[in-house]
Structure formats: structure tokens, C-alpha cells
Amino acid sequence: MRKQKPVADSFVIMTELVLPNDTNTLNNLMGGRMMHLMDIAAAIAAQKHSNRIVVTASVDNVSFRDAIRLGNVVTLQAQVTRAFASSMEVHIDVWAEDIPNGTKFKTNEAFFTFVAVDQSGRPIDVPEAVPETPEEIAFYDGALRRRQLRLVLAGRMKPAEAQELKALFELQ
Numbered sequence: 001m002r003k004q005k006p007v008a009d010s011f012v013i014m015t016e017l018v019l020p021n022d023t024n025t026l027n028n029l030m031g032g033r034m035m036h037l038m039d040i041a042a043a044i045a046a047q048k049h050s051n052r053i054v055v056t057a058s059v060d061n062v063s064f065r066d067a068i069r070l071g072n073v074v075t076l077q078a079q080v081t082r083a084f085a086s087s088m089e090v091h092i093d094v095w096a097e098d099i100p101n102g103t104k105f106k107t108n109e110a111f112f113t114f115v116a117v118d119q120s121g122r123p124i125d126v127p128e129a130v131p132e133t134p135e136e137i138a139f140y141d142g143a144l145r146r147r148q149l150r151l152v153l154a155g156r157m158k159p160a161e162a163q164e165l166k167a168l169f170e171l172q
């Protein structure tokens with residue numbers, strides 16, 4: 001029987017201070033640097049779930065809502081939402097905090113997909129991810145639909161095979 005692990009076991013929190021080397025000429029955190037931090041936090045969550053080496057397979061759209069300023073503290077929270085065979089979807093939230101001003105706001109949110117691989121880089125199956133809280137269950141339930149959408153967009157699934165997505169459009 002396939003091993004099961006609570007999704008909460010993969011929870012990761014990562015904190016970084018925005019320093020001059022991380023910023024553009026407007027003293028805002030560069031988007032590429034933000035993506036780098038998100039990739040690391042999300043990869044650690046996928047590693048915690050699978051206890052394997054993981055590679056980034058895809059990143060869903062990341063929008064940069066508000067600029068993060070030099071000197072802000074960036075907090076990233078990542079957790080696996082669902083595991084398929086070798087792939088895992090990870091949800092990540094990002095906040096920026098201005099400690100001297102006492103303000104904290106959410107700046108980004110994204111879904112990353114990681115694939116667990118063996119030493120030769122071949123995909124390998126991972127444990128099932130078990131959601132427990134209502135929020136975890138909602139993320140888990142939506143994960144199949146998001147997986148189908150990203151596989152269709154990546155040309156890895158025929159739209160006609162994306163049953164979960166089709167059902168969504170037929171409902172509305």
C-alpha cells in the first residue's frame with residue numbers, strides 16, 4: 001500500500017531580509033530574486049513530503065502585486081497541497097513586513113509543481129498527501145483541476161482528456 005503523510009508535515013516557513021544586492025534601481029526587490037526564494041521554499045516543502053531529491057517541473061502564474069522594499073522582511077510559507085504519482089503541487093504565500101513601521105502585507109501567491117527523482121534524475125513515486133483542515137481539503141480538491149490545466153498548457157495532456165477542467169466549465 002502507498003505510504004500516506006499529512007500535508008502539514010511538509011510545511012515550510014522561510015524568512016529573508018531584503019538587502020541592496022537583491023534590489024533594482026528603485027530599491028525594490030527584483031522579481032527574479034523573489035522567484036528564486038519561492039523556488040527554494042517550495043522545493044523544501046516538496047522534499048519534506050517525499051524525502052527525495054526534487055526538481056521544479058512548472059510554476060503557475062506569479063503576479064507581483066506590490067513592490068517589496070529594501071529593508072523589508074520577506075516571509076515565505078509553503079506546503080504541499082496534493083501528491084500525484086511522482087509530482088507534487090506546492091502552494092506558496094509571500095508576505096512583506098516593514099518592521100520599523102509595523103506593517104505586513106501579502107505580496108504573492110503561487111503554485112509550483114515538483115517531481116521527485118532518483119539519483120539518475122528519473123521520476124519516482126512519492127507518498128500520498130493527506131489533507132486534514134478545511135483549507136487543506138479545499139487546496140487538495142482544486143489540485144487535480146490545476147494539474148490538468150497546467151498539463152494542457154504544457155502540451156502534455158489533450159484538452160479532451162482534462163475531465164475535471166471540462167466539468168468545471170460545464171457547471172458554469
Ligand SMILES: CC(=O)SCCNC(=O)CCNC(=O)[C@H](O)C(C)(C)COP(=O)(O)OP(=O)(O)OC[C@H]1O[C@@H](n2cnc3c(N)ncnc32)[C@H](O)[C@@H]1OP(=O)(O)O
Nearest residue numbers: 039043054055056057058084085086087113115123150154
Ligand atoms: C529545484 C530546481 O530548481 S531543479 C531545476 C529546474 N528543474 C529541472 O531541471 C527539471 C527538468 N525537467 C526534468 O527533469 C523532467 O522534465 C521531469 C523530471 C520534470 C519530468 O520528466 P519526464 O521524463 O517528462 O517524466 P514523466 O512524463 O514521467 O512525468 C513525470 C511527472 O512530471 C509531471 N510533469 C512533467 N512535466 C510537467 C509540467 N510541465 N508541469 C507539471 N507537471 C509536469 C508529470 O505530470 C508526471 O507527474 P506524475 O508522475 O505525478 O503523474
